[in-house]
Amino acid sequence: MGEAKPSVCIIDDDAEFRDSVARLLRSVGLDLREFSSVADFLAAVPPEGPTCLVLDVRMPGRSGLELQRDLVTADRQVPIIFMTAHGDIPMSVQAMKGGAIEFLTKPFRDQELLDAVEAGLARDRGRRESERALGALRERFDSLSTRERQVMIQVTAGRLNKQIAADIGITESTVKVHRTHLMRKMKARSLPELSRMADMLKLPPAGGPHRS
Numbered sequence: 001m002g003e004a005k006p007s008v009c010i011i012d013d014d015a016e017f018r019d020s021v022a023r024l025l026r027s028v029g030l031d032l033r034e035f036s037s038v039a040d041f042l043a044a045v046p047p048e049g050p051t052c053l054v055l056d057v058r059m060p061g062r063s064g065l066e067l068q069r070d071l072v073t074a075d076r077q078v079p080i081i082f083m084t085a086h087g088d089i090p091m092s093v094q095a096m097k098g099g100a101i102e103f104l105t106k107p108f109r110d111q112e113l114l115d116a117v118e119a120g121l122a123r124d125r126g127r128r129e130s131e132r133a134l135g136a137l138r139e140r141f142d143s144l145s146t147r148e149r150q151v152m153i154q155v156t157a158g159r160l161n162k163q164i165a166a167d168i169g170i171t172e173s174t175v176k177v178h179r180t181h182l183m184r185k186m187k188a189r190s191l192p193e194l195s196r197m198a199d200m201l202k203l204p205p206a207g208g209p210h211r212s
Contacts, residue, residue, distance in 0.1 A: 004049030006121045007031035011041050011064070012056040012083075017106075021054060024110055025117065038062040042070075050128060052101065052120030054113070057084035057091065065091070068098045077127055079120035083108065134200060140186050141201055148182040151175060155191065156198035157206035167206075 008025050012018040013036050022032045035041040039061055041053075055064040062070075064082055071078055082095045085106040092103040101123065102116035144152065147168070154164040161179070165172040188194035 004047070005031055006050040006125070007033060007047045008052055008054055008117055008121075009033045009035065009041060009047070010054045011035045011038060011059070011067070012054075013037060013059045014056070021113070024113065025054075028114060030117070038064070038067045041067070046076075050121050050125040052079040052081060052117060052124060054081045054083065054117065057082050057095070058086060065094060065098070068095065068100065072098060077124075079123045081113070081116045081120055083113075137186075137197055137200055141197075143185050144182055145178075148178050148185070151178040152182050152186070152194065152198065153203050154206045155179060156195045156203065159206055 008030050010018050010021050010025075010032060012021070015036065018034055018036070022034055025032055031047075033044070033047065035044070037059060055067065057064040064080075064084075068080055071080075080095075080098075080100045081102045081104065082092075082100050083104045083106055084091070095103050101120045102112070104112055104116065141149070141152075147170075150168055151164060154167065159167070161172050161175045165175045168175070183189075183194065186194060186197055188197060
């Protein structure tokens with residue numbers, strides 16, 4: 001099954017301006033969802049595919065910057081493009097420090113918005129792909145036996161087979177068998193690749209606690 005189609009959420013209390021932005025983005029084939037307030041956006045079901053927000057800074061009720069803070073607190077990593085008719089440097093600095101893709105001052109050129117949206121959707125697509133890859137990696141790690149996990153942690157910490165054998169209390173030949181099995185289960189073609197997997201999984205150091 002392919003990934004759901006990317007979409008852009010426009011949040012702006014100015015209906016005329018919101019519709020103008022929506023027409024521009026639809027003209028390049030993007031799916032749009034329009035909201036007149038932060039509350040309406042938060043009440044809606046999030047899109048399934050790659051997403052970015054085109055967000056007005058100042059609106060009645062909660063502001064765009066407050067929504068950005070809320071999303072960061074909730075660990076909802078949605079790329080944001082801010083737009084405002086009343087921007088200032090401190091406001092733009094705050095937005096960019098919060099991870100915004102772009103801070104556009106109205107009126108802005110159509111291409112500026114299109115470029116920012118493209119960058120936002122690319123970022124969210126990359127994040128989703130990374131999360132899927134990490135999820136698959138966790139599933140492979142969870143398929144290892146307890147002993148195989150112990151050996152993987154020790155191997156990726158740079159321990160030799162004979163050292164691992166002494167630490168765990170098994171023979172060196174048994175360590176080699178476990179290494180062969182875990183490399184196959186993890187789909188690692190080399191020790192450096194296995195070490196990168198351990199880094200992604202944030203495995204504890206050798207000798208520390210390990211996942212059961």
